[in-house]
Amino acid sequence: MRDFLLLLADNTQILGHRLGEWCGHGPELEIDMAMTNLALDLVGQSRNYYQYLAELEGKGRTEDDLAYLRDAREFRNCLLVEQPNGDFARTVARNFLFDSWHFFFLQALCNSNDERLAAIAAKSLKEVTYHLRWSSEWVIRLGDGTEESHRRIQDAFDHLWTYRGELLTPAPFETEAASAGYGVDLHSIKPLTEDKLADILYQATLRRPEDGWMQSGGKTGRHSEHLGYLLAEMQYVQRAYPNSVW
């Protein structure tokens, strides 16, 4: 249960932080606000998981300890979410790859035999329904937009494709979670996420990249170099001024 909760918490926390990095840098004021809204949704979701885990541990640790005082090797997020923002197309492609998995994952998690997890999933699903819509619409507009936007979003998918495999490949603790009934069987959601992907790429006039060798390791703590830098910034205040509060 611990690793499974960390996977959910860290995925949303790290992607939320990445989107927060856009604050003040969005290509348009409206898009800037949209991305920071998404960021706040995701960070809010991660808090629900961290709080639950802290309660289960019963060691007096809090959600803040879990988010701010763990090292990269202890993070269980998939590699996709820690990838740098790049240009707007790269961010959109990364979000779409995550959202088109996250949405169906949460739908399935609503049936978890763990009531607390099912409740968190149901609450998150409302937000993620919008996230998926937002990133889908942007994939379509960039893909079916100008020559330059088409090239950039296609490049983004080509670049990020190698991180997609990890989303649908269960780590041992996920297989355990699924068979115990509180997790999600990733094989069952694969066709759904594939259909969504095919539909949106088609509308966007984009080419589905070839399934080649896929990166993995994030779920077991072997991360890309990017996570260390991200955590250095995200955890700085709590590390430099331990136990400081607002």
Place this chain on the structure above:
Amino acid sequence: MANHSEFPLWEVFIRSHGGLNHKHAGSLHAADAQMALEHARDVYTRRMEGVSIWVVPSAAITASDPADTDPFFEPAKDKIYRHPTFYDIPEGLKHM
């Protein structure tokens, strides 16, 4: 921020909880109507302001000219009889 010249301007109307009509909330830039709706959701309903959104291309609005203020609005000023304030309301009548 980017050059806005490529994104048209949209006017946003929001109907609030329990509100009967949509009210003008502001304007924003968006590539098309669908995106304008989503931007409006993100920019103008973050604090639960609304239950319904309309977006209208700003270019579709024909506005009165400020220079026409006098001929447009001045003549109504001295026609107070157009206000229904000259009737005796029966006592006991509520909700008027």
